[in-house]
Amino acid sequence: GESVGLHLPTLSVQEGDNSIINCAYSNSASDYFIWYKQESGKGPQFIIDIRSNMDKRQGQRVTVLLNKTVKHLSLQIAATQPGDSAVYFCAERGGTSYGKLTFGQGTILTVHP
């Protein structure tokens, strides 16, 4: 299940399950959103992005949903694999703040074989 507290939110799933990672953002002027995956000892790796004029975008095994009404972003991972275990960050660009990506706090995804 998912938990939020003083530590990073965590999500534990079984291999083969679908995973949903959520992200709330606060800047209603944000017009570009991006999901990154960060494995231990590595830099963030691009997964998928979406612009504010869209509400859904699909990639390979991943889907990003954007709900601007409630300022919510989600990342869906289909058929989650142990290699998907990592920390997932959402990031937003606030309107005309070109060059400035602000990262969310991150979610730890653990996939059990």
Place this chain on the structure above:
Amino acid sequence: DTEVTQTPKHLVMGMTNKKSLKCEQHMGHRAMYWYKQKAKKPPELMFVYSYEKLSINESVPSRFSPECPNSSLLNLHLHALQPEDSALYLCASSHDRGREKLFFGSGTQLSVL
């Protein structure tokens, strides 16, 4: 080549030392970034270079001095750091400042003693 290369991977320095972090990309990107990441926290923007000129400085202390010698290289010069500056320093690049699909390097893990 979609790599951003950072050296060194690890660095230990005393508070009186001067050291430099280096970053290189050969993707033809014209925007380059320095981020700082503390353990279990999201990356925080420090500097943005656009077309080899400093365009964003997020009020970073002067003991951190960025330099962009050419469009492929980005340095971060360190002097008189404090133990609380210990962190993972990430370099990233993007096509240009208005396109924030960032490609990250693996970072330099810095320890200040």
